[in-house]
Amino acid sequence: MAIERPLRIALLGYRSHPYCGGQGVYLRFLSKALVEAGHSVDVISGPPYPQLDPRVRLVKLPSLDLFAQTSLFPHASLRALRDPINRFEYWGKLTGGFVEPETFGRRLVHHFRDRRQQYDLVHDNQSLCYGLLQLQQWGIPTVTTIHHPITRDLEIALDSARNGWHRLLIRRWHSFLTMQKAVARELNHLVTVSECSRRDIAEAFGLPIESINLVYNGIDTDEFRPCPELPREPFQIMATASADAPLKGLDHLLEAISRLVPDYPALRLVVLGQPKPGGHTERLIERLRLADRVRFVRGLSTAEVAQLYARSTLAVVPSLYEGFGLPAGEAMACGVPVISTTGGALPEVVGDAGVLVPPGDAVALASAIAELLEDPARREELGEAARRRIEQQFSWQVTARQMTDYYQTLLTHADR
Numbered sequence: 001m002a003i004e005r006p007l008r009i010a011l012l013g014y015r016s017h018p019y020c021g022g023q024g025v026y027l028r029f030l031s032k033a034l035v036e037a038g039h040s041v042d043v044i045s046g047p048p049y050p051q052l053d054p055r056v057r058l059v060k061l062p063s064l065d066l067f068a069q070t071s072l073f074p075h076a077s078l079r080a081l082r083d084p085i086n087r088f089e090y091w092g093k094l095t096g097g098f099v100e101p102e103t104f105g106r107r108l109v110h111h112f113r114d115r116r117q118q119y120d121l122v123h124d125n126q127s128l129c130y131g132l133l134q135l136q137q138w139g140i141p142t143v144t145t146i147h148h149p150i151t152r153d154l155e156i157a158l159d160s161a162r163n164g165w166h167r168l169l170i171r172r173w174h175s176f177l178t179m180q181k182a183v184a185r186e187l188n189h190l191v192t193v194s195e196c197s198r199r200d201i202a203e204a205f206g207l208p209i210e211s212i213n214l215v216y217n218g219i220d221t222d223e224f225r226p227c228p229e230l231p232r233e234p235f236q237i238m239a240t241a242s243a244d245a246p247l248k249g250l251d252h253l254l255e256a257i258s259r260l261v262p263d264y265p266a267l268r269l270v271v272l273g274q275p276k277p278g279g280h281t282e283r284l285i286e287r288l289r290l291a292d293r294v295r296f297v298r299g300l301s302t303a304e305v306a307q308l309y310a311r312s313t314l315a316v317v318p319s320l321y322e323g324f325g326l327p328a329g330e331a332m333a334c335g336v337p338v339i340s341t342t343g344g345a346l347p348e349v350v351g352d353a354g355v356l357v358p359p360g361d362a363v364a365l366a367s368a369i370a371e372l373l374e375d376p377a378r379r380e381e382l383g384e385a386a387r388r389r390i391e392q393q394f395s396w397q398v399t400a401r402q403m404t405d406y407y408q409t410l411l412t413h414a415d416r
Contacts, residue, residue, distance in 0.1 A: 007039045007407060010059075012124040014104035015067075017048035022147065022326045023125055024050055029220050031056040033400035042119070044111065046104050061107045063100065066093040096172040102179055105129025116140060121407060128180035132187060141414050143189040143407070146212075148197045148323025148344065149204035150177055153247050156320055160246040181205050189410050191403075193217045193324040194345030200323075215403050216348075218396030219329040223302045226335035226387060227310035235264055237369065238312040238336070240272040240327035241319070249318035249341065251284060255362035256318075258288040260369060267293060270308060272327075274298045309334035314372050314379060317346060320359045325349040329394055332386030337379040339368045349394065353385040 011031050016024045031041045032053040042057045043050055047065040052058055064086055066074040074093050080086050085106045092099030108131040112122075121141040124132055128144060136142045154174045161167040184190065184205045190212045192198050202209040237257070241248040250271065257269050274296050275281035285294055300308065309315060315331035321344040322328075328340050328349050340346045343359035350356060355372065357364040372379050 007120045007404075007411075008118070009034060009039055009041045009407070010119045010122045011041060011043045012104075012108065012122060012127060013043065013045040013050065014101050014127045014129070015048055016043065016045040016050035016125075022324070025326055026145070026147070026217065027125055028052060029218060029396050030399065030403070032220075033218060033396035034403070036397075037400045037404055039404070044108070046100065046107070059111075061104065061111060063103060063107070064089050064093075066090065067100070096169055098173050098176050101127040101129045101176055105131025108132075109134045112138070112140070120411060128183045128187075130179060130183060132183060136186075136188060141189070141411060142187065143191060143410070144184070144187055145191045145193065146184065146197065146201050147193055148321070149201050150174065150180065151204040152200060152321050152344075156247050189213075191215050191406065194348050196345035196348060197323040200344075213406055215399060215406060216394060217324045217326060217329070218399035219326070219333045219390050219394050220302070221333050221391055221395050224306050224309075224330045224333035224390075226383075227307055230307060230310040232313055233268075233311050234313060235266040235373070236268050236270060236312045238270045238272070238309060238315045238331070239318065240330070247320055249320045249343070249359060250281060252360055252362045252365060253316055253318040254281075254284055254288055254290060254294070256365035256369060257293065258290060259362065259366040261290075261293065263370070264373065269294045270312065271296050272298070272300070272305065272308070305330070306334050309336045312336060314339060314369070316365065316369065317341065318359075318365060319343045319346065322346050328354070329390055333390040335383040335387045337372055337382035338386055339365065339372065341365075350386075351389055353389040354382060 011027055013023060013027045016027045027043055027050050031043050034041050035053060035055045042059050043052055044059040044061060046061050046063045049058060049060060064076050064080060069075060074090065076090050081090060085103050089099055089103045104127055112135055116138050121143060122135055124144040126146055132142055132144065157170045158167055161170055184207065192201055192212050192214060193216055195214060198209060198212050198214055201212055239253055241250040257267060260267055285291055309331050314337045317325065317328045317340040319341055323345055325346045328338055328346055331338050332353060338350060338354035340350045340354055340356055341359035342356050347356055355368045357368050
């Protein structure tokens with residue numbers, strides 16, 4: 001028998017600001033959709049903290065937030081280092097590791113020690129930390145969303161490594177995967193966001209595929225919407241890509257743009273993201289002589305991002321792999337024609353409402369961009385089809401309804 005009462009839900013994120021990536025976006029919009037579905041939602045997060053709907057309560061679990069520091073040697077006060085969790089976090093960062101998920105889990109255990117009855121369930125957003133196993137052992141129904149296995153990020157990063165020392169640093173950074181694999185095998189309730197991720201997680205973590213439940217991500221179709229009152233800027237292309245991250249495929253898009261410039265001298269690229277000063281992406285832009293054609297933007301509100309999409313002629317998603325593909329879905333919700341690679345789950349999101357090309361193929365990207373630049377009628381057709389697809393299959397209202405059904409099923413079984 002289904003549980004029909006409103007639920008008290010804790011959503012967890014070890015770092016949750018939207019500009020940290022798709023996980024922050026997931027927490028922001030899932031919490032909002034669950035509140036609108038009638039539930040009570042707290043987001044428990046480490047810094048940088050999320051931007052939340054006013055109806056969602058934020059519970060802060062402060063950390064040293066060492067990744068906000070740009071210096072080679074992180075700073076922490078002696079007073080802060082008296083705390084053993086802070087010391088572990090500090091030395092992890094100092095030695096090139098990424099220990100935030102694990103230290104977040106240790107702080108979670110302290111937080112929940114006297115709060116075991118406060119929520120009907122806890123829903124973790126891919127921290128996959130050891131602390132979750134303690135919550136589960138205490139009898140707190142615990143769910144984890146795995147967006148995609150970070151093993152794929154590791155593989156692509158290693159393939160792009162410059163030398164053996166760089167590969168060693170990459171392996172050290174990804175050493176948290178040992179924890180994530182171990183925890184995933186012990187958790188009772190796992191959710192992922194696409195069929196592609198479901199298959200990849202099962203393979204990477206050694207799990208039976210039927211143990212992983214599928215609830216697609218959503219897109220906020222109220223905030224990401226067409227703005228017909230705004231004129232499109234001819235030859236403006238927009239992309240959302242974490243610069244300097246090989247997984248996001250920005251290199252291949254930049255190479256495609258450089259191929260197109262002789263035939264389209266007015267071509268411009270706007271990238272929602274920020275490269276590292278003097279890093280790989282900036283050097284590539286300089287080598288390709290694209291400095292006056294590429295503009296990076298960050299810190300925009302959702303409304304400003306939607307307006308940027310509305311002013312663009314088309315959007316490109318050049319990722320080598322996506323566990324879901326929020327940038328594609330957001331552009332489609334804005335009614336922008338989309339060119340996407342077939343990396344990971346992107347074909348599940350884009351379907352036949354966009355143009356698909358192989359990942360890592362700058363020539364195919366350039367050809368697809370040129371074809372759409374020359375065909376205004378096709379661009380309009382794709383933009384309208386994209387909006388319809390997102391509204392019908394990938395809105396957050398659909399996600400919240402499916403997630404609630406899943407919560408109620410697992411709570412019913414937990415009560416038996």
